Amino acid sequence: MDIWKKFEENNITHSAAHHLLAILELKEKRGYARVTDVARELNITTGSASINLKSLKGKNLIIEDENKFLALSEEGEAVARAVLMRKNILYNFLANILKVKPEQAEIDSCKTEHLISAETAKKLQEFMEKYEKAA
Amino acid sequence: MDIWKKFEENNITHSAAHHLLAILELKEKRGYARVTDVARELNITTGSASINLKSLKGKNLIIEDENKFLALSEEGEAVARAVLMRKNILYNFLANILKVKPEQAEIDSCKTEHLISAETAKKLQEFMEKYEKAA
DNA sequence: GGAAAGTGTTATGTATGTCAAACGGATGTT
DNA sequence: AACATCCGTTTGACATACATAACACTTTCC
Numbered sequence: 001m002d003i004w005k006k007f008e009e010n011n012i013t014h015s016a017a018h019h020l021l022a023i024l025e026l027k028e029k030r031g032y033a034r035v036t037d038v039a040r041e042l043n044i045t046t047g048s049a050s051i052n053l054k055s056l057k058g059k060n061l062i063i064e065d066e067n068k069f070l071a072l073s074e075e076g077e078a079v080a081r082a083v084l085m086r087k088n089i090l091y092n093f094l095a096n097i098l099k100v101k102p103e104q105a106e107i108d109s110c111k112t113e114h115l116i117s118a119e120t121a122k123k124l125q126e127f128m129e130k131y132e133k134a135a
Numbered sequence: 136m137d138i139w140k141k142f143e144e145n146n147i148t149h150s151a152a153h154h155l156l157a158i159l160e161l162k163e164k165r166g167y168a169r170v171t172d173v174a175r176e177l178n179i180t181t182g183s184a185s186i187n188l189k190s191l192k193g194k195n196l197i198i199e200d201e202n203k204f205l206a207l208s209e210e211g212e213a214v215a216r217a218v219l220m221r222k223n224i225l226y227n228f229l230a231n232i233l234k235v236k237p238e239q240a241e242i243d244s245c246k247t248e249h250l251i252s253a254e255t256a257k258k259l260q261e262f263m264e265k266y267e268k269a270a
Numbered sequence: 271g272g273a274a275a276g277t278g279t280t281a282t283g284t285a286t287g288t289c290a291a292a293c294g295g296a297t298g299t300t
Numbered sequence: 301a302a303c304a305t306c307c308g309t310t311t312g313a314c315a316t317a318c319a320t321a322a323c324a325c326t327t328t329c330c
Contacts, residue, residue, distance in 0.1 A: 013317085034277075035279090036276080036277060045318085045319065045320075046277075047279075047319075047320075048317075049278095050280085051280090051318090052316095052317075068277080068278070094255060098255065099258060100258055101254065105255075107252065108251050111247075111250040112247045112250055115243070117235075117243050119239050120243050123233040123234060127233055148287090150287065169307080171306080171308080179287090179288070180288080180289060182290080182311090183287070183289070186310090187287075189309090190286090203307080
């Protein structure tokens with residue numbers, strides 16, 4: 001699965017990762033994503049979002065149509081999905097196995113989702129599969 | 136144990152955490168730590184180290200004597216040890232249980248050491264104790 | 271048709287963290 | 301005494317990531 005690798009190649013910041021995730025979520029939830037929607041989702045001003053998104057456009061992670069509607073490029077979607085996958089693995093481990101409180105598990109997995117390596121993410125998931133089968 | 140708490144109170148950056156850790160390590164390894172030593176340890180210029188350390192002095196995490204030799208304040212040492220403890224727990228989990236390669240476990244634990252909550256750190260350690268006893 | 275609301279960009283400012291380069295003080299060497 | 305080296309600070313520049321505020325351009329509503 002080379003979705004694991006996409007992440008390693010793109011060294012993405014926490015902020016950038018969340019901009020991509022916001023677009024992914026907005027598109028799935030409502031079908032579209034504009035600068036304002038992303039800003040609202042991330043709780044930042046439209047000014048900040050505009051600037052941040054411009055830089056992601058420059059990196060070809062985001063595409064904009066004639067009406068300023070945003071979408072993830074193929075590359076951007078791969079990166080976003082890789083981050084999302086990591087977050088879910090981390091969250092499940094923290095909440096279900098370590099029994100960390102849901103809100104704290106959410107915070108911790110969110111802070112680290114973009115930082116753990118492909119190797120760690122993969123091995124953590126394998127560990128959880130084995131662990132849950134054994135239990 | 137309130138060493139767990141010290142960290143939560145001080146919301147420390149990755150950079151700041153490593154400056155404190157560098158001083159802790161240098162003092163233990165060689166008995167002293169100066170701006171230059173910290174810079175060398177962290178692979179940054181003395182200019183950067185000088186500025187960064189000044190801000191940590193302002194937060195009373197670092198003390199400087201008449202000869203510009205640096206030491207951690209009581210508070211600074213508590214923070215540094217809390218971070219170190221988290222890093223060790225993470226490293227051990229990654230390397231010994233997940234079997235992540237040592238170099239990668241080092242990188243991943245280093246990136247996340249200052250981000251995980253006290254709750255997660257504590258529960259991860261408890262989990263490891265149980266897990267290793269069972270094995 | 272005009273005011274109001276919504277949308278996006280740009281300008282300016284803050285904070286962190288980095289660098290290179292210049293400078294001043296102390297120390298060491300010849 | 302003079303030159304060289306080491307040490308720490310300061311300065312100016314850059315990148316990221318945020319905020320406010322001002323501005324232009326739609327769209328919507330009366």
